[in-house]
Each structure stands twice: as C-alpha cells, then as structure tokens.
Amino acid sequence: MNIQEAQEEIINEFKNFDNWMDRDNELIKLGKELPPIDSKYKTEDNLIKACQVKTWFHSTFKDGKVFYDIDSSSTIIRGIIALLIKVLSGQKPADIKNADLYFIDKIGLREDFSPIRANSLWKLVNKIKSDVAKYEQ
Amino acid sequence: MDYGTTKLIATDGLRLYGRAENKTCIFSFLLDNIHSYDVGMFLDKMSIAVRVGHHCTQPLWDHYKVEGSVRASLAFYNTFEEIDYFCEALKKIQKMFK
Numbered sequence A: 001m002n003i004q005e006a007q008e009e010i011i012n013e014f015k016n017f018d019n020w021m022d023r024d025n026e027l028i029k030l031g032k033e034l035p036p037i038d039s040k041y042k043t044e045d046n047l048i049k050a051c052q053v054k055t056w057f058h059s060t061f062k063d064g065k066v067f068y069d070i071d072s073s074s075t076i077i078r079g080i081i082a083l084l085i086k087v088l089s090g091q092k093p094a095d096i097k098n099a100d101l102y103f104i105d106k107i108g109l110r111e112d113f114s115p116i117r118a119n120s121l122w123k124l125v126n127k128i129k130s131d132v133a134k135y136e137q
Numbered sequence B: 001m002d003y004g005t006t007k008l009i010a011t012d013g014l015r016l017y018g019r020a021e022n023k024t025c026i027f028s029f030l031l032d033n034i035h036s037y038d039v040g041m042f043l044d045k046m047s048i049a050v051r052v053g054h055h056c057t058q059p060l061w062d063h064y065k066v067e068g069s070v071r072a073s074l075a076f077y078n079t080f081e082e083i084d085y086f087c088e089a090l091k092k093i094q095k096m097f098k
Helices: A003-014 A020-033 A075-088 A093-097 A115-135 B002-009 B036-045 B058-064 B080-097
Strands: A055-062 A065-072 B014-017 B026-031 B051-053 B069-073
Touching (some): A003 A020, A020 B080, A055 A115, A075 A115, B002 B014, B002 B026, B026 B036, B036 B069
Antiparallel strands (some): B026 B069
16 A cells, blocks of 8 residues: 555545544544554653654565654653554655655644644654655655 | 642542642642643643643652653632532543543
8 A cells, every 4th residue: 555545545434433532532543453563662762752642663674664652651752653654664765755644634644633743743744754865765 | 739639539540640748739640641741631621721741840640650740720719519510621632531
C-alpha cells in the first residue's frame, strides 16, 4: 500500500465518525492496540525534544525502506502514532520526505487539537520527515 | 473545597495529590493510568478548563515518579453544580479509556 492509499483508507474509516467522541474513541482504541516498543529504544536520546508528552522515536532502514518504532506515554498520541505508522512505515525515504499528509486535516485532527497538542503532532511529523535524510543517498 | 475533596476522593481510580489542611482550593490529581494531557484534552472539550503537566515543579513529580498531573483550581464564583459536572466529566473520560 502506498502513502496515498493508506491515507485514503484512514479517511474512509474516519468518515463514519460524526462527532469528536466517536473519533477520539477510535484514537484511544488505536493507541491501546499499538504494540509498545522495545524498552531498549526508550532512552533519553530517543525522546522527541520539546514535545510536551514523552514520545520516543527510533527508525531502521531495510531494503530501501524506513520502518518505525515510536511510542508515547499518552494514549491519544499513541493513536496518532498508529496512524502515522500505517501511512509512513515501510515507505521509501524520498516518499516519506515529500509526503503530503492531508489525512491529518481530513479527519479533523488539526482543528480539534489545542495548540499544545497540535505542537506535539507537528513535532512528531517533523521528526519523521527530517529523520529520513540519514537514509537518502 | 471540602465538597470538591469529598466528591473527588469518592471517584474510583482518582489519585489526589496534596491534602494539606490549609491548602488553597486546588485539586491536583491523576485519573487511572490516563495521561494528564489526555484528561485535560477531554475536559477542555467538555468546557472545563484545567492545567496539565508539571506545573513548573518537575522535581516534585520526579519524586512521585509520574509525568505530572491534572490541576483544577476553584474560585469563589464556582458552584457546587460545577463540581458535580466536573466529576461527571471525569467519569465519562474514565469510560472512554476503559
């Protein structure tokens, strides 16, 4: 599945939620289902800087594709991580870097989040995008 | 403050931090294992304003080995009904995370 297909799948799924509580219940469900990362990746170095909630980030590169181990102490942020992993994990560095993550607006995450929460979301997206530089040839 | 304390300590899964006799009317707490930012986000959506996180007292939260708390501050204009609404909102949030 490419980045666009994964985003369309998420948008279609979230279309069924017509109020914030149903939408956020889904985020909580996704957050609970996201497997925790190996504790060896939960280091100070892997914490995303200036993120209000503790969020650990680690990536690996295999066969020209980037894979993510991301975790957070917040269930809502874990739900968002699950969505970002679905869209971006296993994709090529250039595709990740150039991805237009329009699903974030389409499912109403940006408009519904407080500035602090939105900041955490964009810190995470920026970290994913800037991280791929080390894998680009 | 007595009314709020009684109501809050009766809420299953709520840990209230700070029970000093002469404290001001603030309630610092954690709800189940839900992150304080998650609780704050949902209270905000239910029109309840609280502060979340470290409240600039990181060493204190390091001591308790938690990432921070939710903090509700009440003033002379808050009513008993608002405290009831606040406690009901907390129960709704708990239900969402169950």
